[in-house]
Amino acid sequence: MTLTRLALTDFRNHADLVIAPGPGLVILTGENGAGKTNILEAVSLLAPGRGLRGAALSEMARGDGPGGFAIATTLDAEATLGTGTLAAAPERRQVRINGAGAAAAALGEWLALLWLTPAMDRLFAESAGGRRRFLDRLVLARDPGHATRATRYEAAMRARNKLLAEPDGTDPAWLSALEAGMAEHGAAIASARAATVAALAARLIDQPPGPFARAGIALTGWQAAADEPAPALAAELRASRGRDAAAGRALAGPHRSDLAVTHLDKGLPAALCSTGEQKALLLGLLLAHADLVAAARGSRPILLLDEVAAHLDPRRRAALFERLDSAGGQVWMTGTEPAPFADAPAGAWLLALGPPPIV
Numbered sequence: 411m412t413l414t415r416l417a418l419t420d421f422r423n424h425a426d427l428v429i430a431p432g433p434g435l436v437i438l439t440g441e442n443g444a445g446k447t448n449i450l451e452a453v454s455l456l457a458p459g460r461g462l463r464g465a466a467l468s469e470m471a472r473g474d475g476p477g478g479f480a481i482a483t484t485l486d487a488e489a490t491l492g493t494g495t496l497a498a499a500p501e502r503r504q505v506r507i508n509g510a511g512a513a514a515a516a517l518g519e520w521l522a523l524l525w526l527t528p529a530m531d532r533l534f535a536e537s538a539g540g541r542r543r544f545l546d547r548l549v550l551a552r553d554p555g556h557a558t559r560a561t562r563y564e565a566a567m568r569a570r571n572k573l574l575a576e577p578d579g580t581d582p583a584w585l586s587a588l589e590a591g592m593a594e595h596g597a598a599i600a601s602a603r604a605a606t607v608a609a610l611a612a613r614l615i616d617q618p619p620g621p622f623a624r625a626g627i628a629l630t631g632w633q634a635a636a637d638e639p640a641p642a643l644a645a646e647l648r649a650s651r652g653r654d655a656a657a658g659r660a661l662a663g664p665h666r667s668d669l670a671v672t673h674l675d676k677g678l679p680a681a682l683c684s685t686g687e688q689k690a691l692l693l694g695l696l697l698a699h700a701d702l703v704a705a706a707r708g709s710r711p712i713l714l715l716d717e718v719a720a721h722l723d724p725r726r727r728a729a730l731f732e733r734l735d736s737a738g739g740q741v742w743m744t745g746t747e748p749a750p751f752a753d754a755p756a757g758a759w760l761l762a763l764g765p766p767p768i769v
Contacts, residue, residue, distance in 0.1 A: 411521060411709050412740045415484040420475035422448035432759030435734060436742045437751050440763030446744035450714045452481045453742060456491050457523040458515045458550065458557035462714060468500035489520055518554030522703050522711035526696055526718055534680035534688050538668040545669045549606045551703045551711050556602050563595035567660055574655040592663060593644035599664045600634035613698050621729040622694035623687055624674040632666035689721055697733060710739030718743060719750035728753045
């Protein structure tokens with residue numbers, strides 16, 4: 411998968427930017443505020459979801475622009491993908507694929523993206539929600555249908571929570587219908603997560619020790635029943651209506667699962683490792699998963715690595731560039747200075763962004 415052209419209109423600080431990156435390493439350098447991460451965020455919006463920052467759409471339109479923004483790309487010099495908003499509807503995302511309107515979930519059929527940002531450095535020590543989102547991004551890269559299942563599950567769960575909160579009682583038939591929807595999509599979500607975790611765990615444990623820490627991964631928290639998971643989840647939801655009404659939320663389902671990560675070579679939970687070790691664990695996970703996606707989909711996912719080189723020592727930087735170059739695929743990287751990329755492959759595509767405007 412390669413983006414051969416990327417055009418941004420009124421996105422973040424970019425009023426009108428058009429670039430034609432190469433197929434391998436794409437290296438963006440520039441001062442803080444030049445808009446490097448904004449370009450990565452724009453690329454991340456060419457997949458289902460809210461992008462690598464998880465920001466509201468209205469925050470993405472250029473502050474002094476006319477309102478709304480547009481992102482357009484050519485994929486592998488064949489397909490065209492685009493997304494954006496209109497000034498009249500700043501929180502309504504529009505998607506076009508080969509010129510025709512489409513749902514955001516359909517982007518996953520065309521493009522697989524994985525990313526690593528500085529904001530993820532504390533992923534293992536913070537809330538389970540962040541780890542679930544990280545896991546779901548891994549699943550989505552292998553299984554484009556995961557986005558649709560997650561959207562439908564969350565919609566049914568919100569409707570059920572609202573119904574349980576009504577003071578004048580509930581409609582048992584409507585509750586049962588919502589719980590059946592949650593159970594159907596929730597069981598599929600749990601199955602896809604379990605398959606991804608199992609495949610990735612097997613790949614990680616078979617890798618020899620190297621410059622990047624090997625991670626052990628497992629699902630914890632809520633677990634789907636081994637036999638007939640959808641009926642079992644529907645029964646669990648039905649039995650917990652009173653408890654869920656009191657809590658104001660559903661207390662069973664895949665939204666209550668977590669991802670446990672350990673440092674295999676040290677036998678330590680990732681949350682107890684140093685910040686540098688946690689960064690190395692994340693990077694090792696991402697690189698191993700990119701190999702899995704390539705095997706499953708027949709083409710490598712696009713990687714977005716924000717400021718990753720600056721946090722690696724020279725030996726690990728060189729090892730990273732070598733591994734990325736040998737694996738193939740398009741990889742977007744950012745840095746404030748070109749020096750950390752001195753050992754990048756000769757074919758890397760470089761773009762130096764100008765300084766941010768003085769205000």
